[in-house]
Amino acid sequence: MTARALRLHLRARGVPRFGAGLILVTVFAGVAAQWLATRPFFDGPGARVPVVALAPLLAALLLAGTLAGADESLERVTPVRWRLVRAAHVGAATVLVALLLAATGLHDPAVYGSYALVRNTLGCTGLVAGAAVLIGARLAWLPAFAYVVTVYGASPARDGGWENLWAWPLQPSTAGWSWAPALAACAAGAVLYVRWGARG
Amino acid sequence: MIGRILRIELRHGSAALAALATAVGLTWVLVANPAQWVGQWGGLAVYLRMCLLVLCPLFLAAGAWQAGRDRRARTVELLGTVPRPAWHPMLTGWAAVTLGGLCGLALPLLVAAAMTARLATYAGPGWWGPLPTVPIGLAAASALGVLIGRRFPGRFTAPVAGLALYVGLALPAYFPDSRWAVLSPATDEFRSYVLWPASFHTWQAAWLGLLAAVFLLLATRRWWAAVVPAALAGTLLVALPPDEPAEDPGALALVCTERAPRVCVTRINEFLLPDVDAVLRPGLERLAGIPGTPVEAVEENARRPGGHRPGTAWFSLLDQATLTGGVARRDWLETTFRSSLGDDGCPPPPDSTGDPVEDASWRTELAAFLWMEGDPPPELTALPGQRQREWIGRVFAASRACDRAELARLALS
Incomplete structure (x- = not known):
């Protein structure tokens, strides 16, 4: 992928907007x-x-918007190693956010x-990336959003034990x-x- | 004509999704915090207002999702060819998601009301006061969503704007003394035993209703028409509600067990009395007959500053009621009762290390608390029975009098 192609790819995926949003966050x-x-x-x-x-x-919600192009099926017929591109995309974004x-x-x-x-960055980006594969990038934000908001709403219920597993976004980092x-x-x-990319 | 579009929107638009989201959202927050509302009509009304912290963002997200639909589906130009004012579909879309969301709230609310009716022992005058503001606040939130969704029709507008509103609504909780907190529909200032005057609720309903009108008019780009409700809302800002809340004496009236030693709860918590009595009675009976120790245990909500009652121990029912109307944490209830035996709001001793090995007064108090728990230290059990009880009485009396010197003198070793 040449530098120009990379630039076009990033622009097509809305990465500048994601970057601006990430700075604000x-x-x-x-x-x-x-x-x-x-x-x-x-x-x-x-x-x-x-x-x-x-x-x-x-x-992670902002990242969800960058996980698919305007036409996934059209993109995939191009002779590009998409798995490598996707790995670099999601890996670099996760590291940057973290x-x-x-x-x-x-x-x-x-x-x-x-x-x-x-x-929480690792967990949320993972949820969003997984959801993009299963239900498409358009609604990829939904499972992570619903999950974290629900757990946050139940915050009085957290005090160790099983809560470490199901309420992980609210636990202290010392809870292994x-x-x-x-x-x-x-x-x-x-x-x-x-492996599969966002659902088209 | 608008009625027909509304019916179509209700059947095929985002209304069903909004109903599902709000039903799940309200159920979740009700189940997560039963102690706030179970068994108290006033508590249910007040807690519903706290739930707006979660429900308003949901309504806003629903409004934004609905308003951005045409742009996302790229049908704006197509719909523009229809000879119908642009505000018709926008207004019906807003009405549909608002009605859908409100319908979603109905089922969990009915269940919560039925559960409250089963246990409630008191409904004060005007307990329902905070309720009428709920639909108006939610309508204002979805109107704001429509405004944002029209301006930014992207797929991520709804969740991001919802989260932003959540943070915005949570902010007043960090400024407890701010008088501007009354502008928010979601407030944690209300208490189930405090009555706010009707004028206050009317003021809040008017403020939020005007806000909803401003948002909708701005969404239809009727800038000049929006000036009128905006000006009215501005005048309400200048004239913040003057009336102050007042405690409801009926809600805080004490209900006690008949047999001594008495255990008393406030009338709104009467349904917890059998459980509270079962937890605290052994401790009170252990103290029976010891001079200077409490002869009754009373719920802390009835405590007034300066109202020192030597014969009374206090306990807290904060976050205690379970969904079925029982006491959630018996050990915590006992702890609050025991700690009130030796505490009368004493200032912390300036030179104390808090270490029982170095500090004789701490050692004394610790021994007395261990005796209360039924696990006295050996130096206390070495005393004859009557001497033990006398010693306990003197320790608690000194502790409540904040007399650290006397406590140090009473040290057993």
């Missing part, structure tokens, strides 16, 4: 996390739960900071088992997407 996450962590009436960095839950979700969001939680990273942001579903979603979503 990062700035918002950074400001909100800083504000929440410095309020005297909260318990310091532990008050950053809303940012940890919602910022990776927002970034790095940017992690930078917003560097202060006390273990208490609802960088580590939890990275975990909360990483398992996030990593599983990330691996499954990435493998599905790289």
Whole structure:
């Protein structure tokens, strides 16, 4: 893929818009996390739960728009190694989102900071990539959105045990088992997407 | 004519999806926090207003999804050839998703009302006051969704705008003293035992209704027509509601067990009394006959600042009711009761380390609490029975009097 083709490909997938949205989300996450962590009436960095839950979700929602072109079937007849392109696309986007969001939680990273942001980024992008394969990129945002919002709505119910598994987006990063579903979603979503691509 | 489009929209548009989403959303938040509403009519009305934190974003997303449909389906030009004002389909689309969403709320609400009716022991005057604002607030949210969806018809507008509204509605919770919080339909300022005057609810309904009108007029690009409701809404902003909320004495009246030692709950929590009594009675009976210790346990909601009652221990029923009307966390209920035995809002001792090994007063209190739990330390069991009870009485009395020196003197070793 030449540099021009790459540029056209990225533009066709709406990557500039995704980049602008991602910058907004990062700035918002950074400001909100800083504000929440410095309020005297909260318990310091532990008050950053809303940012940890919602910022990776927002970034993943924006990513969903870039996972398919205007006409997938037409694209696939072109002599391009699409699996490689898809792997690079989803891999680079996940790493970029994770790095940017992690930078917003560097202060006390273990208490609802960088580590939890990275975990949730991996989980949310995995959910979105998997959904793009199963139900198409148009509605790929729906499962991750519904899942995280539902778990967030039930936040009073979280206190260890099974909650580590089903409510992983809200667990502290020190809860080891909360990483398992996030990593599983990330691996499954990435493998599905790289192998089959978004449903046309 | 509009009625026919509305029927078609209701049957074939996003209304069914909106109904499903709001039904699932409301069911989920009701099940997630039963303690807020089970058994209390006032609690149900108030909690529904808190649920708007989740429901408003859903209605906004539904409105945005509906409004962007024609552009996503690339039928704008085709529909433009129809000799019908552009605001007709837009207004019917908004009405359809709003009605659909409201219908979706009906079933979980009816179930919640039936569950509340089974247990409720009190319905204060005007407990339903916060309810009429609910559909108006939701209609305003879907109107905002229509406005956003017309401007940005993309596929990701609905979820992103929904999340943004969620964050926006959650913001006032971080500014508890702000008087601007009354502008939001979703508020956590309400309590099931506090009555807000009718003028306040009317003000909020008028504000949100005008907001909905402004959003819809802006969505149809009738800029000048939007000025009128916007100006009216502006005047409401200048004249924030003056009336203050007042506690409902009927809701906070105490209902007690007949046999001594008494256990009392407020009238809105009467359905929990048998369970609370079963949990706290053993502890109260353990204290019976010890001078200076409480002879009754009373729910904390009835406690007034400065109202010191030496014979009373307090307990909290916060987040305690389960869906079936029982007590959710018996150990926590007991903990709040026990900690009130030795606490009367004392300031933290300045030079204390909080370590029972170094601090004799802490050691004394710890021994008394272990005795309450039925696991007294050996140095206490070494005393004869009557001496043990006298010692316990003096410890709790000193503890409630914030007398750290006396507590240190009472140390057993």
